[in-house]
Amino acid sequence: MAKQMAYNEETQKAVRRVWDEFKSETGTSQAKAAKALGINQSALSQYLRGEIPLNTDFLAKFAKLTKSDLDSLGITPATVGAMPLELRYTLSGRRLRDTSALVPSPTSFEGCFGIVVDYDDFALPRDSIMIVDETTTIKEYDSVILVSRDDRMINGTIRYTPDGWEVLEPHARGARRFVVRGDDTIYRLGGAFLPERHGRTFEQKPARG
Incomplete structure (x- = not known):
C-alpha cells in the first residue's frame, strides 16, 4: 500500500482545532462524523485525543469531511500540495x-x-x-x-x-x-x-x- 506517514504534535493540535471549529459551525456530532469517516465513534475520539497516531488515510478523509485545506492541518512540507x-x-x-x-x-x-x-x-x-x-x-x-x-x-x-x-x-x-x-x-x-x-x-x- 501507499506509505502511511506519521504526523507530529502540531498536526494533532491542528486536527483538534479544526474539529472544534467544524463541530461548532455545523453541530455535527462525533457519532455522525465517525460514520462519514467510515470508523466508529470510539476510534474518532481516540484520534482526536491523540491515542491513535494520525495517518494519511484518516487525514485525507478528515480534510474532506471538514472541507479543510491539507496545509491547515499542519501537514509536513513533504505533503504540501x-x-x-x-x-x-x-x-x-x-x-x-x-x-x-x-x-x-x-x-x-x-x-x-x-x-x-x-x-x-x-x-x-x-x-x-x-x-x-x-x-x-x-x-x-x-x-x-x-x-x-x-x-x-x-x-x-x-x-x-x-x-x-x-x-x-x-x-x-x-x-x-x-x-x-x-x-x-x-x-x-x-x-x-x-x-x-x-x-x-x-x-x-x-x-x-
Missing part, C-alpha cells in the same frame, strides 16, 4: 487496506479514483497508484483499465475491431486480447503516482573525449 485520492481497487483484486491516500497534485482528484499496484511483476513498481478518470471520454487506442464482473483489473489499450471492442493487455510475448462484454466497466487511465524509494545514487562518469 498533496490531495486526497479515493482508493477503490487493488490491481490483483485483493481487498484494500486503506480507502484513500494523499497524492501530490496541484488540483483536486474530483471524478478520479486510484488502483493500487499490489504485486511485483507489473510495469509499475509495487505500491504505485494508477489514477483513473471516471469523467473523461474514452477513445480508441487510449490506455484503459477494464474491470471485469469479478473485479479483475486488466490494464491495456482499447481498440475497435469488426467484432466489437477489445482491450489488449501487453505481455513479453505479444498481447492478450480481452473482448469487452456488456457487464464490463472501462475507465481511462489518467496517470500514476510512484512511491518514493531510497537507494544508491548513480554518478554519471564524464564522457571520454
Whole structure:
C-alpha cells in the first residue's frame, strides 16, 4: 500500500482545532462524523485525543469531511500540495487496506479514483497508484483499465475491431486480447503516482573525449 506517514504534535493540535471549529459551525456530532469517516465513534475520539497516531488515510478523509485545506492541518512540507485520492481497487483484486491516500497534485482528484499496484511483476513498481478518470471520454487506442464482473483489473489499450471492442493487455510475448462484454466497466487511465524509494545514487562518469 501507499506509505502511511506519521504526523507530529502540531498536526494533532491542528486536527483538534479544526474539529472544534467544524463541530461548532455545523453541530455535527462525533457519532455522525465517525460514520462519514467510515470508523466508529470510539476510534474518532481516540484520534482526536491523540491515542491513535494520525495517518494519511484518516487525514485525507478528515480534510474532506471538514472541507479543510491539507496545509491547515499542519501537514509536513513533504505533503504540501498533496490531495486526497479515493482508493477503490487493488490491481490483483485483493481487498484494500486503506480507502484513500494523499497524492501530490496541484488540483483536486474530483471524478478520479486510484488502483493500487499490489504485486511485483507489473510495469509499475509495487505500491504505485494508477489514477483513473471516471469523467473523461474514452477513445480508441487510449490506455484503459477494464474491470471485469469479478473485479479483475486488466490494464491495456482499447481498440475497435469488426467484432466489437477489445482491450489488449501487453505481455513479453505479444498481447492478450480481452473482448469487452456488456457487464464490463472501462475507465481511462489518467496517470500514476510512484512511491518514493531510497537507494544508491548513480554518478554519471564524464564522457571520454
